[in-house]
Amino acid sequence: MTIETRRERERAQREQLIVTAARELAEAEGWEAVTTRRLAAEIEYSQPVLYSHFKGKGAIMTAVAVQGFEELAVEVRAARTAARGTREALAAVAAAYTHFAQQRPALYDAMFTHAVDLTFASPDGPAYLRDGFEELLQAVRPLAGDDDPGILTETFWAGLHGLAMLERSGRLPLEARDHRLELLVGRFTQAAG
C-alpha cells in the first residue's frame, strides 16, 4: 500500500512538474517554443513520458489553462473584495482582469486562444471555470438595473477580453489603455437605460 501511494505521489509530482515547466517555458519564450522534445528535456525525462501523463500536447496546454483560470479567479476576487463601493468594485475587477491578461500573456493565451476543449458556459462545468465568471457577476449584478445580470456580465466580460486581446496584439495603442478601461467601466456603471 505504501509503495503504491508513494508511486502515485511521485507520479503526481512529476505531472505537476510537466505543467509547471510548460507554463514557465511558454511565459519565457512563447507557446511556439514549447515543443514536446524541449519540454521533455526541461523535465529531464524522455518524450514518451509526457504521453503517460497527458493525452498529448493539447492536454498539457489545457492543464496550464486550468491553472490560469484558478489564479485569475483568485486575483479578481481579491480586487473585488478589497474595493468599497459597487462602482469601485467594478473598476477594480476590470483592472485586475486586464492586468492579469497583460502580465501573463502566454497563460492568457492558453486559456482563451488555445485549449478549446474546455467546457464553458455550463452550470455543471468544472468549478474553476465558473469561479472567475462568478466574481465578475458579483461585481456587475448591483449595477445591472433592469438588465439580466448574467447576460450583462457576459457582455462586460467580452469587453474586457476584447481589450486584452486587441491591446496585446498591438491592434490598439497602449497609451490609452487606462482610458479605454475607464470608458468601458463608465458605460457599465451608469443606470440602466
Added chain:
Amino acid sequence: MTIETRRERERAQREQLIVTAARELAEAEGWEAVTTRRLAAEIEYSQPVLYSHFKGKGAIMTAVAVQGFEELAVEVRAARTAARGTREALAAVAAAYTHFAQQRPALYDAMFTHAVDLTFASPDGPAYLRDGFEELLQAVRPLAGDDDPGILTETFWAGLHGLAMLERSGRLPLEARDHRLELLVGRFTQAAG
C-alpha cells in the same frame, strides 16, 4: 514591353489564385488544413512557387487577412449608411461586425488571431486597416458626448471583438447572442455620464 506586362499580369493573377485558394481552403476546412503542400496542389503548381510570391505561409495568411479587412469595412459601411438614426446606425454596425465574424470565422481568425505582422493603430498605416475603424468611428462619434470619440470607438470595438471571439470558441452560449449585442449597444447609446 508587352511581354513584360503580360508576364507581370500573369504573375499577379497567380498570386491572387494563391490567396483565393488559401482563403477557400481555410474557410472550408480551417487553417490547420492549409499546408503549403496542400495549397500547392490546389493551385496546380509545386510548393516552391508559393515562395516566389510570398515570403512564407505567414505572408499568405496576411494577404488573406488584408482581403478580410477590406470586406469587413465594406460591410460595416453598408450597414451604417443604410441605417436611419444614430442609435440605429450603431446597432446596425455592431450587427454587421459580429455577423461578419460569425459567418467567416477562418477569415476573421486570419485577421485577428494570426497575422500579427500587420501595422495597426497608426495614422500612416495602410488604408484598408484604417477604413474599418473609420466606419465604427462614424457610428460612435455622434454618441460620444464628452468622451473622446476615438478612444470610445476603440472600446466599443473591443466589445464587439470580445463577443465575437468568446461566442466563436463556445465560451459564451449562442442563444443569448442577440441579447448581449443589444446590451452592449445599449450601454454605448446612453448619454455620456
Added chain:
DNA sequence: GCAGATTGCCTAGCAGCGCTAGGATGTGCG
C-alpha cells in the same frame, strides 16, 4: 534559323514537429 543566356519551375531533401511501437532496464514479490 540557330547558339547562348536567362528565366521559370520542379524534384528532392533538410530540420523540426507531434506522437507511438518495441525493447531494455530496473524494481518488488514469491
Added chain:
DNA sequence: CGCACATCCTAGCGCTGCTAGGCAATCTGC
C-alpha cells in the same frame, strides 16, 4: 535467487515549413 511486472528510453513514422540545385522552356543576338 529467479520470476513477473512496471517504468522508461531509443528509434522511427508521417507530417510540417522551407530551400538548394538541376532541368527545360523561353527570349535574345547573330
